[in-house]
Amino acid sequence: xxxxxxVRAVLAxxxxxxxxxxxxxxxxxxxxDLQGGTRLVLQARDSATATADRESTDRTVEVxxxxxxxxxxxxxxxxxxxxxxxxxELPDVTDPREAAEVLGRTAxxxxxxxxxxxxxxxxGGKKSGELILPDETGxxxxxxxxDLSGAGVKDARAEFDGQRGAGWFVSLDFHDDASRAWTRLxxxxxxxxxxxxxxxxxIVLDDQVISAPQVSPSxxxxxxxxxxxxxxxxxxxxxEAKNLALxxxxxxxxxxxxxxEQRTVGPTLGAEAISASARAAVxxxxxxxxxxxxxxxxxxxxxxxxxxGYALISYxxxxxxxxxxxxxxxxxxxxxxxxxxxANVLAFERxxxxxxxxxxxxxxxxxxxxxxxxxxxVIDSNVTTLLAAGLLFALGSGPVKGFGVxxxxxxxxxxxxxxxxxxxxTDVAARSRFVTDFPAVNGIGLPGRVRTYLTHRSxxxxxxxxxxxxxxxxxxxxxxxxxTLRGVNLGVEFTxxxxxxxxxxxxxxxxxxxxxxxxxxxxxxxxTTAGERELSVRTGETGERAEAAIRAALTGEGGAxxxxxxxxxxxxxxxxxRRHALxxxxxxxxxxxxxxxxxFRWSFAVAAVTALVHxxxxxxxxxxxxxxxxxxxxxxxxxxxxxxxxxDSVVVFDRVRELWxxxxxxxxxxxxxxxxxxxxxxTVNTGIGALFILTALAVLGGDSLEDFAxxxxxxxxxxxxxxxxxxxxxALAMEARRKASPPTPRRTRPAPRRGRPAADNxxxx
Numbered sequence: 001x002x003x004x005x006x007v008r009a010v011l012a013x014x015x016x017x018x019x020x021x022x023x024x025x026x027x028x029x030x031x032x033d034l035q036g037g038t039r040l041v042l043q044a045r046d047s048a049t050a051t052a053d054r055e056s057t058d059r060t061v062e063v064x065x066x067x068x069x070x071x072x073x074x075x076x077x078x079x080x081x082x083x084x085x086x087x088x089e090l091p092d093v094t095d096p097r098e099a100a101e102v103l104g105r106t107a108x109x110x111x112x113x114x115x116x117x118x119x120x121x122x123x124g125g126k127k128s129g130e131l132i133l134p135d136e137t138g139x140x141x142x143x144x145x146x147d148l149s150g151a152g153v154k155d156a157r158a159e160f161d162g163q164r165g166a167g168w169f170v171s172l173d174f175h176d177d178a179s180r181a182w183t184r185l186x187x188x189x190x191x192x193x194x195x196x197x198x199x200x201x202x203i204v205l206d207d208q209v210i211s212a213p214q215v216s217p218s219x220x221x222x223x224x225x226x227x228x229x230x231x232x233x234x235x236x237x238x239x240e241a242k243n244l245a246l247x248x249x250x251x252x253x254x255x256x257x258x259x260x261e262q263r264t265v266g267p268t269l270g271a272e273a274i275s276a277s278a279r280a281a282v283x284x285x286x287x288x289x290x291x292x293x294x295x296x297x298x299x300x301x302x303x304x305x306x307x308x309g310y311a312l313i314s315y316x317x318x319x320x321x322x323x324x325x326x327x328x329x330x331x332x333x334x335x336x337x338x339x340x341x342x343a344n345v346l347a348f349e350r351x352x353x354x355x356x357x358x359x360x361x362x363x364x365x366x367x368x369x370x371x372x373x374x375x376x377x378v379i380d381s382n383v384t385t386l387l388a389a390g391l392l393f394a395l396g397s398g399p400v401k402g403f404g405v406x407x408x409x410x411x412x413x414x415x416x417x418x419x420x421x422x423x424x425x426t427d428v429a430a431r432s433r434f435v436t437d438f439p440a441v442n443g444i445g446l447p448g449r450v451r452t453y454l455t456h457r458s459x460x461x462x463x464x465x466x467x468x469x470x471x472x473x474x475x476x477x478x479x480x481x482x483x484t485l486r487g488v489n490l491g492v493e494f495t496x497x498x499x500x501x502x503x504x505x506x507x508x509x510x511x512x513x514x515x516x517x518x519x520x521x522x523x524x525x526x527x528t529t530a531g532e533r534e535l536s537v538r539t540g541e542t543g544e545r546a547e548a549a550i551r552a553a554l555t556g557e558g559g560a561x562x563x564x565x566x567x568x569x570x571x572x573x574x575x576x577x578r579r580h581a582l583x584x585x586x587x588x589x590x591x592x593x594x595x596x597x598x599x600f601r602w603s604f605a606v607a608a609v610t611a612l613v614h615x616x617x618x619x620x621x622x623x624x625x626x627x628x629x630x631x632x633x634x635x636x637x638x639x640x641x642x643x644x645x646x647x648d649s650v651v652v653f654d655r656v657r658e659l660w661x662x663x664x665x666x667x668x669x670x671x672x673x674x675x676x677x678x679x680x681x682x683t684v685n686t687g688i689g690a691l692f693i694l695t696a697l698a699v700l701g702g703d704s705l706e707d708f709a710x711x712x713x714x715x716x717x718x719x720x721x722x723x724x725x726x727x728x729x730x731a732l733a734m735e736a737r738r739k740a741s742p743p744t745p746r747r748t749r750p751a752p753r754r755g756r757p758a759a760d761n762x763x764x765x
Contacts, residue, residue, distance in 0.1 A: 008424035019316035031326035037091040041261035109150025112143035114200040152178020158241035168241035170232040187224030260570035284696030297443030302425040303344040310417035329402035336410025341689040343418030346374040364430040377654040385643035450681040465729035479621020491631025494578040501565035504558025520553040607731035608649035611722035641715030648723035
């Protein structure tokens, strides 16, 4: 073996061994949509005494973390998101009502002297600095200014007094300074006679008097009550007393918070998603491996082995980096398996050209030349996909971020798999005399059926290229018509509202469910079926009582009803996500245009971006005609389609640039036609490999991945068409008007012959 092959083999073996070790010793970190649980996004807002900024939000995070720890949730996640938002993930918490109530309350606990009853109007008799609030019985009290808050509470415990029949109450202990303030406050109240309103001390939680007890007659004027003997009573239930103690002990939030997003997934749904995705991955990857083995024989089988190495390394990288694996991320992992074939197909097709085009080429030299010539196209096409993945991570939210990370890791590992693992395997195989002597075995010595057909027929694709542009324009017009007439079915993420999915024990058709909900007072609810015993209900923002009423209505028709998913998005967050989606699309188009302009020519860049926009509009139009939801998962698929579309165009224009540089005096039209015919075998084989994966996801991936896989299937088909019949005609039209000089040929130094050192006489080729 050559030194380069040895280095590749050692590097591949080392990475694979490390990946095996990581896989066997570490466990993946599953997202809430796979293990079940609740995800909350809390929005901090300004109050009269504090501003919702980074510092106050960080303090809010600490208080929330104490409250969650007291709730006993295993492995929770509490992090600040942006300047004034807090992301909370609660695994295994599938009924978030109690958690959301505890987390969202500000718990502004204060202790006030009672200055007497409020008489007359609301402001009658009110002095400066006083607060008028009703007590537990509804009587208005005038409360003096407070110099003691819940921050001074050292401990709070929920206790039950069964001997005296007092029921549940909360005992308080104060810190030293707060203890002295409490003694002073109760000592002042004790100076008034029993039954006088002024002998009471009001305990106020979030501007509501929860208790205003009389100071015991045994307490003398000025003596006050010591810390440790204070009790808050108020006919509490056990849960109310425990929650109140939790709020007080956790401390007051520095700023008020509102729940602007709530997502709940049942553990059963997550388990089904993992199982469905695993089946899709195994079947799709198996079909892809069989296909490339059938097309490229022995070398295809070696590429399939490299594909298995790719899957192992990608999984180990996700686990080692601690990436949270979400449902879209799992789909991205499966999808990247199909995309990983692309680099191998590019190299093998170039090797076939080299082997057939030069009679003196050996199998080994043809293979090396194929990998070398395909390198620039592989790098350019993968960089465009990385740009899309970066945008998903930067501008996406929740699971969409996970998809962006998974896709980026998949792209990087796919290049390593093709350029290192597959290259090392094929280099070793190419040295075998048996493999060299039998082209039917190695797969490179045969031109392939697609290439043979194109060589025999030699179709004139762009004789009248304007016709292809007319067809593309017609497709775009039909898509725009669908958006205009049918409208885009924006998901809850972009519009705000609530989306709930239920599983029933008896089948319920959509019309019956709609009638039941209308009778329950939810005539505007949108009901769709997700399976024989699964229903999706979409409404505006509704509270927990409304959700319980919806579940009860469905229970009357479908028997025992279980909520398996619950997404709540506030209108402000929906507007923001919609704005971010448009920004992401705009940046994606601009970034691809800039990169292609630097790497190629402006005409080629504009042509590729035109094809990209063509694909985006058609995909949105198809979803509009079908009435499919356009949500965050669709956005992930759309940005992936953008990367794939540019990927295809890059491969075509890379070949156009190469051929045009070799024959600078030749017209561009025949050069472009030759380049397209040479790259069609790669496009067909890569597309089929990806279609196996996506079809498996669409059929076996379950309802959660159906729309995602459908969007990618449409995008790949449309992108394959546009990279040839939209991008190339646009480039031809622009170059005909521009009439600029062809690209400069790349300067390379020829490799020295084996066994004879190259003489360095200063000459350069």
